[in-house]
Every structure is written in structure tokens, then in C-alpha cells.
Amino acid sequence: MSGVEATRWLDERQDRAWRGYRRMRRLLDLELARELTQDAGLSEPDYDVLSDLSETPQGRLRLSELADRMLWSRSRLSHHLTRMQQRGLVTREECPDDARGAIVVLTPAGRNAIEAAAPGHVTAVRQHFLDLLTPAEVEALGAFTHRVVDHLAQSRAPRPRRGLEA
Amino acid sequence: MSGVEATRWLDERQDRAWRGYRRMRRLLDLELARELTQDAGLSEPDYDVLSDLSETPQGRLRLSELADRMLWSRSRLSHHLTRMQQRGLVTREECPDDARGAIVVLTPAGRNAIEAAAPGHVTAVRQHFLDLLTPAEVEALGAFTHRVVDHLAQSRAPRPRRGLEA
């Protein structure tokens, strides 16, 4: 690591892309969250939890498995589940295989909530985002986001030792 | 949600793009935040505040002006500035034109912090994101993000004041 090399700043095109990305991120988040809470009484994290759960055949997942899929810390998930449990959206069950484990289970109310919320949410995602892109842009978005994800996963995952949680 | 129309779900390409977008978002955030705090002792919000301030000629901005640029609520900015002020990164001054107003001023320490942090941060943004995209993809990203931002800004801005719209 020689420390003196001149920083390569962003050129005009990159700067435009980076600023646009962050601004879109923020505005899109605000709008999607606003519509979700208003129409369905769910926050985005709520929606994501329910969505991931409902995609499994039984509506049940090991807590750690769910945390990994969502890229959440176990701690965050545990706290959030406690709140969702108090609202009756999910419950916890003991894990038969592993007495340490816990299983998150979608309640009927939780299933109702996600099924009621999903159509509006998908519509909003289209309306405010995907439908504004050309098919080629959607294709490109899918391509480069996955490329970036793979790259980031590689610099994180191959360390069985420490450094998964930062 | 109007009547009974069938929801248009995402097709395979859109689903891939949407999932990729959200996953990239999350991983990129984690990594950039991790490097920022480790190398420069700043959070992303810290960096953004300092960055916006340092882009003004005097390193000073009206609080409401800064909040608008960052798409933050005044409340959030006020809280965050209080914390940054305690760390000596910014100060507040009274506004001469408008006795209600407050001006945020970058301190020398704050200027130091952003100048020390910027090269590493920009390098990280390149390394984990922009440099993984082709020039055409960067161009497309700039294009569609700004399109989406404009669209969202339009559905937000028309805040009916006094309900007297023509």
C-alpha cells in the first residue's frame, strides 16, 4: 500500500449516475414506505419479513435462515420479530432438531396482511420505478446489480473466521 | 386500490432486477458504511452532511436549505447536527436576514474530516460499484435514475397549499 497516489475522482457521467442512484433510493424509499403504511399498515421491514416467510411452503423458517436471506443481523431480526409477534403477525416455535433454535411461523393474520399488501406494493413498485424503465434498462439493471452483489459477497463470504458481522 | 382488476405481478426479468436492486443496495450500504467508519470515523449520514456543506463556497448553509438538498426532515437534521456539533464537526450561527433561521457552518475540524474521508470513500464507491459497470451501464443508470427522481418529485411537490389550486 503506497499511500500517495492521486485519487481518481468521479467523472461527470459517474457523478451523475451516483447522485441519481442515491437520490432515487431515498425518494423511492419514502414513497413506497408511505404507501405501504397508509394502505396496509406495514413498514418496509415488516413487508420484507412477511414476504420472505410467505415464499416458503409452510410459512415457517428457522430464525437464522431468515436473517441470512434478509441480510439482517440475528439481533435485529429477533427484536423485530418480538414487535411483530406482539401485533400477531408471526409466532415463534421451538426447533425440534436443534434445541437452541427458534422457528418463525406466519400466523393467519400475517398471511392475510401480506396478501392484502402485496398487490398494492407491487403496483407501486411498477408505477414509481419499473414501468419507467425500458425493457433494456430493466435487463441491464438485473445484470449489473447481480454482478455487484456477487462481487461484494465474495469480499465478505470467504472469511470463515471473522468479519461476517461488521 | 380501485376495483377488482387482476394485479400485474412482476415478470421474471423485472423480478430479477428488483431483487438485485434491493440486495445490492443493502450490501453496498453495509460495505461503504463499514469502510467509512473504520477509515474515517464517520457514518454515512455524517459524510453526506459534510459533503454537501463542503460543496458550498463558504461551507455554510441555511438549515432548511441543507435539509431540502438532502431530502431530510428538519427534525432529523436538527438532531443530527446537535450530535455533530458535540463532536466539533459543525457549528450553528444565527441568521442575519431571518431571526428564526439558523446557519450550519463547517468547522476546520469538519473540513479536515471530509477531506480525509473523501478519497477513500470515492475509491470504495468505484471499487465496489461504479468500476464494475460498463460505460453504457453507467450512462443508463444516470439516465433512468434521474427519470425516476423527476417522476417521484412530481407526485410529491404538488402539496396543496390552502386548497386553492386552480
Place this chain on the structure above:
DNA sequence: GCCGATTCGATGACATGTCAACCAAGGCGT
């Protein structure tokens, strides 16, 4: 089997963000 190291999940303390209420000051019609 035993013991140390690791994993799972929960928890408490703390940092951060949101929301509504508030005060002080400006804008404006009369």
C-alpha cells in the same frame, strides 16, 4: 464421555430516525 470453542437466539444499553407539539418570528390582509 469430556472439555473447550462455536453457534443460536435473546436481551439491555445505546445510537439513530420519526412524529407531533411547540415557540418564536415573518407575511399579509385589513
Place this chain on the structure above:
DNA sequence: ACGCCTTGGTTGACATGTCATCGAATCGGC
């Protein structure tokens, strides 16, 4: 000048996320 409404910013209560730590259970080498 007088109200009345709006605006700028702060504040406190509360929701959410992070971090360090803990106890219990599992794993693995011996």
C-alpha cells in the same frame, strides 16, 4: 397597528437498528 396564518427550527416521546454480551446447546478433538 392588529390579528391570523404560515414558516423555521427545536424538543421530547417513541420506534427502530446496532453493538456487546449472555446463557444454553451443539460440535469436535481427544
